[in-house]
Amino acid sequence: MRKGLVLLSYLLIALFMYLYGESLLNWIRQGGTDYMLVTAMLATFFALFPIIPYPIIGGILGAAYGPISGSLVIWLGSSLASVLMFAFVRYGYQDWGKKWLYKYDRLSKITKMFEQNAFMTIFLTRLIPVIPSIIINIYSALSRVSFIRYTIASSLGKIPAMILFATVGNSIVNNPNDLLFLTIFYGIFLLVVYYAFKLFNHFTLINKGKGGSH
Template identity: 50%
Template sequence: MVKKFVMALMYVAIGGLIYAYGDAILSWFQAADHLLLIVLMAIVMALFPVIPYPIVGGVIGAALGPVLGGVITWVGSTAASILMFMFIRYGYQEWGNRILHRYNRLGKVTSMFERNAFLTILFSRLIPFIPSIIINVYAALSKVSFTAYTVASALGKIPAMLLFSMVGDNLMTDPSNIVMTIGVYGVFLTLTLLIYKWSGVGGRVKKSAS
């Protein structure tokens, strides 16, 4: 228990430092020219999301362009999600899994989630307004395999990370393209939700929760 508390306290402390120096970090992204350092800092910013990652992705996209910025934003977010999964899985899973199955309704939802983990995580990642940390923690506390989580997360994050980078780049070059960019992603997201619904996964989860 003491180990878990110390780990959580360290996480909060690092998050507090990033929050305190957030403006300086974002300014650094705009001027930095060392790609490896930018990638490492992107991972840190995604791992400690006290500053919304879409803002970080937008700044990186504005500084490096939509393609390279999108790739770095995706690498940072994907690597951070894997690190968070491992941190929760090996530090808190035994304790957290008991909570997930303590209540009958939550236990049913979790069991359904575990059976359809790949598709559920994939489609959840495609929706940018679902906080990534919720998916990371919930998947890590469940019995979802590391491979299914990693592959689904990596694939599902691609469109959203490109969107953040493109919006940031458009703000610096041609703001009029932002509406079109968001519109295209909106169509893509609508199709994604329809496919998710037609696949039957969403319906089965809702039925299990009732």
């Protein structure tokens, strides 16, 4: 019953966004930005059900609100969406997920390693916008990662990407020449994140090896 209700709720909201998503986006474009809290709620639904790619939503809101307010609105929407997805999966399907995650030896080891370093892993993967958000949401929810730890790490990790989306949207409308500098800057930022993640994994493996040698 619980699993069925969770799935039904998710599907009903998904159907609503499928039917009315374009209309809601047009409403935002035509003056809906006067209602920031409502727009943030709609941004949450757009992030939860990406019938329109979220970077496009972020760009539109960045152009409408400016880089600062736009970043705040799309960050709130994206963060709340990830928390809702986590809650859906955790409440409805974690018992199934645990059986699957710990059924195979190799996957079980990866999951335990993830759980031991959950905060940094979630935080760092959120910094890279090309990693599908839904994978991080579902995997974290099926594991034993706590709700608080996930929420903080995920929300903090989303900040740079959301600032990027809003700033790009604002630059397209007001300063197109800034896009080249933004691309270079964020490319450098992603390289730093990538090497930081590799370094983090390296030290994690070393510490694990030391722990196993005692």
